[in-house]
Amino acid sequence: MKISTIRITPIAVPDMPLLNTKGVHGSHFLRSIIEVECDDGSIGLSETYGAIKTLDGLRRAAPQLIGMDPFALNALRARIEAALPDAGGINHKTMLTQHQVVDVVYSAYEIAFLDLIGHATGRPLCDLLGGAVRDTVQFAAYLFFKFAKPSDQFGPDLFGEVMSTESLLNQAETFVERHGFQSIKLKGGVLPPDTEIETMLALRERFPEHPLRIDPMGAWRVPTAQRVCDALQGTLEYLEDPVRGMEAMAELSAMTDIPLSTNLVVVEFEQVLEAFKHDAVQIILSDHHYWRGATGARHLGEMCRAAGMGVSMHSNTHLGISLAAMTHVAAATPTLTFDCDTHYPWTHHDVIQGGKWTFHQGAVAVPTTPGLGVSLDRDALGELHDYYLQQSSTDRNDTQEIKRYIPDYVRQVPRW
Numbered sequence: 405m406k407i408s409t410i411r412i413t414p415i416a417v418p419d420m421p422l423l424n425t426k427g428v429h430g431s432h433f434l435r436s437i438i439e440v441e442c443d444d445g446s447i448g449l450s451e452t453y454g455a456i457k458t459l460d461g462l463r464r465a466a467p468q469l470i471g472m473d474p475f476a477l478n479a480l481r482a483r484i485e486a487a488l489p490d491a492g493g494i495n496h497k498t499m500l501t502q503h504q505v506v507d508v509v510y511s512a513y514e515i516a517f518l519d520l521i522g523h524a525t526g527r528p529l530c531d532l533l534g535g536a537v538r539d540t541v542q543f544a545a546y547l548f549f550k551f552a553k554p555s556d557q558f559g560p561d562l563f564g565e566v567m568s569t570e571s572l573l574n575q576a577e578t579f580v581e582r583h584g585f586q587s588i589k590l591k592g593g594v595l596p597p598d599t600e601i602e603t604m605l606a607l608r609e610r611f612p613e614h615p616l617r618i619d620p621m622g623a624w625r626v627p628t629a630q631r632v633c634d635a636l637q638g639t640l641e642y643l644e645d646p647v648r649g650m651e652a653m654a655e656l657s658a659m660t661d662i663p664l665s666t667n668l669v670v671v672e673f674e675q676v677l678e679a680f681k682h683d684a685v686q687i688i689l690s691d692h693h694y695w696r697g698a699t700g701a702r703h704l705g706e707m708c709r710a711a712g713m714g715v716s717m718h719s720n721t722h723l724g725i726s727l728a729a730m731t732h733v734a735a736a737t738p739t740l741t742f743d744c745d746t747h748y749p750w751t752h753h754d755v756i757q758g759g760k761w762t763f764h765q766g767a768v769a770v771p772t773t774p775g776l777g778v779s780l781d782r783d784a785l786g787e788l789h790d791y792y793l794q795q796s797s798t799d800r801n802d803t804q805e806i807k808r809y810i811p812d813y814v815r816q817v818p819r820w
């Protein structure tokens with residue numbers, strides 16, 4: 405069983421104007437769909453970021469993987485490091501954190517390799533990670549303030565404009581009714597802190613049993629964050645990246661009992677040690693797309709156990725191949741006890757056969773069929789690839805995008 409062919413298909417997927425502290429989502433999001441084919445005809449699938457640096461790294465590494473045995477994950481890492489020396493980070497300079505090209509490219513191929521191993525052994529991917537410790541994986545409702553979708557942007561809108569506590573509550577009710585979510589996360593850092601405090605308190609009143617989180621992505625300075633913590637004491641399950649940088653997180657952490665979580669200041673294993681040393685965060689967000697794949701994400705779970713930290717799961721805009729991988733990883737990470745983030749309900753599209761995944765009581769059933777448990781819908785892939793070819797943008801830049809709506813917008817992180 406040797407790898408004979410690798411196909412990387414960039415796609416664009418219609419998106420909605422979801423707001424965050426550095427801007428707004430564009431008219432579409434970019435993904436790469438990866439097929440790793442072996443000489444016996446079996447195919448391993450994967451999905452990852454589609455912006456230019458990731459795509460370039462995937463393409464440059466691919467020829468070095470031909471002839472490999474998909475069981476050789478250590479060799480995979482070595483070949484990718486050799487193929488991409490000094491490759492640097494994947495993200496545009498307007499992003500708030502950086503992920504290393506070698507980690508992201510390794511992560512993407514590792515999932516495809518594990519999918520192949522699953523098919524070869526007849527076992528679901530979670531079995532290759534030590535086995536599922538849960539039959540279903542819970543996800544959280546991921547709420548956003550947003551603009552109404554401009555009429556010149558392709559694809560349907562959800563909820564129209566959501567720029568108030570009242571309309572956000574309506575969004576929450578719809579997501580909870582439709583998908584049965586049992587926890588709620590708000591992407592904050594968009595409206596003034598007092599409005600977002602009011603929104604979280606309104607969510608608490610409307611959903612007294614749902615664990616609540618807010619993620620302002622470093623939008624607040626330490627005194628502001630401290631004020632928010634005081635106002636939301638007893639309301640939050642955890643507070644995600646309230647302030648920017650490890651030092652500020654440590655300063656705030658010393659002042660509040662609310663657990664702090666992050667997907668911005670701890671994105672590499674070395675940073676787990678630093679965060680532990682400074683008691684800067686209590687919960688780390690796992691994500692197999694950059695934590696060195698499914699095996700790395702599992703290692704993160706063990707490292708957090710040793711450090712006495714909790715584990716949750718981060719999401720970027722994604723489709724169903726990523727959701728399958730997220731579900732397997734979460735199922736096989738015993739310490740991942742929080743409901744995972746997902747952007748999945750925000751898209752109407754997918755590239756998997758059999759239609760989109762559905763959530764029951766906010767959960768996805770862990771697949772029991774070999775590998776990831778999903779197969780590719782080539783027609784859907786072709787359509788989204790054609791849509792990609794029609795776009796002029798090959799990178800993500802939320803700050804540029806928001807100037808369509810607010811021409812004099814100035815990016816400022818922290819803002820308050």
Ligand SMILES: [Mg+2]
Nearest residue numbers: 619644645667
């Ligand atoms: Mg976050």
